Amino acid sequence: MVQAVMTIAAEDDALGARGRSRLLRSPQFSSFVILIVLLAVFAVADANFLSPLNISNMMAFLPELGIIALGMTLLLTAGEFDLSVGAVFGLAPVVVMLLVQNGGVDIGVALLAGLMLCIAIGAINGLIVTKIGISSFLVTLSMLLVVRGAALYITQGFPLKSWDQPGFFVTLLAGSFNIGSFRFYTSLWWFIGLSLFAIYILRYAKLGNWISAIGSNRNAAVARGVPADSVKIWLFIATSVLAGLAGMISAFRISAASPVAGTGYELEVIAMVVVGGTALTGGRGTILGTIVGALMLRAIRNGIVLIGVPGLAYNIFVGLIILAMLILHALLQKNAARG
């Protein structure tokens, strides 16, 4: 198994060196090669890395950040980004659980309220960015504080009581199933389904054409009658909703909601997206790259712990690996421009 992975990695490397085709030179492909190499290194360093239990664990966490990363990819491609996703990830389940536990509201109604809240947060972000013309960095940074503050205030800073009542919605969002000795959560289906939808949107739909054009040259897009502001507002809403959905999935999986859940996720998600090859400056986005990026950051976090890097030191490695990826993309980009 390990041997096979390494052989593939070696072959991919050789192809990349002399490859002239667009696929081989694309940023998502180089990210993919590095992902394979990383997986191989971790697998060699610790046999447990590819054990069913460890893979099941990675696959349980993967969708929660990955789902947010899909929205962030579309938003970044349109030239904006959202720092409030981690806070929304925390607030949405807190509000839903509070309604269910203290308000006696039906879980379905509570989820609907959570959804409306996410839509409202995304719409406010989008409206301020597009209509008042403040950079999304500043707007969503402020929103991060507002949303996180709200989550802390309404819970008085304490995690909510654990809530574990199986039902349709819990199964829908956080049910689990076994394939052989692997244990998977339904969230993986959400991630796969949403990934396919996002790939379709960005590459094949009219909307994707608009998103890329807006991020590439907004004035050109507007001059052709593309409703740039509306597209951006809806992307902010979609990103917020996906962050809330990921928060619900996480909360249901561990049967508890915490007001500090998702702290720092915004940067982790942006790292996944740019490591995958999406340009931070807009215009160039790749969902496949983001999936590779999400897998990579998950594997790094998991593998680094497994191979015995001290817990407090492991962000050093995560940061260095991300930096190396970005340098690689920049070099490839330069190379492509010269060629």
Place this chain on the structure above:
Amino acid sequence: MMQEVLRLQNLQKSFGSVRALKNASLTLREGEVVALLGDNGAGKSTLIKAISGVFPVDRGDIYVRGEKVSIRSTRDAMDLGIETIHQDTSLAPDLSIARNLFLGREPVNFGWLGVFAPLDLAKLRKAASALLKRVGISKKLDADALVSTLSGGERQSIAISRAMQFAAKVIILDEPTNNLGVEETHGVLRFVKEVRDAGHSVLLITHNIHHVFQVADRIIVMRRGEIVAEQTVADTDLLTVESIITGADMSALLKEARAK
């Protein structure tokens, strides 16, 4: 006389204390190429920006086919059939040529899906290839190539062919042959004639008077925000036009030239 397509009446526009347009009036008829000439700062750019909806004029009226219109946005201008190609071509560099050509008017399947409708990629590519062939771009361009990989001249050609494909009534070309190679320039000028022959009107802004004499039917000269001369190409010559543009008295030179 061909039917009037676009008429500007007493357009005025000031930026602070600078009167960029003082009292500009002109008429554009169906199937003619009108060249708008003038030195830098003569007000040509201001005039075309007003027509293409970049900013509103302070005073004056615009008529399209005899009907008074108000142009508040680039979309308004496009809906009225006025397509403008600015000097800095308005393309998205990260998109392919084909996708740029149809940006905002993409051919789709299952149109009822709205913005989620899938692009008709086959049709997109076919139409783009046909268009590229028509422009006569010397180097063979792949419709799937990214615009960021093209030269400035190639980008200009793409932008022009895009305006032409939508059969606009009025096509405004702002310095279309800037940065173009010889062959590309001829391709564009040939294209301008083709468009005129198909019954469209072209307003051509350029510095190159030689190009004007190759394609234009009429010449309008601007100086300091005003239209100072309007002549049919058949009734004038290169030196006369040059002297009007600069405002210099070149009568002695002219006499000498004609005596030869």
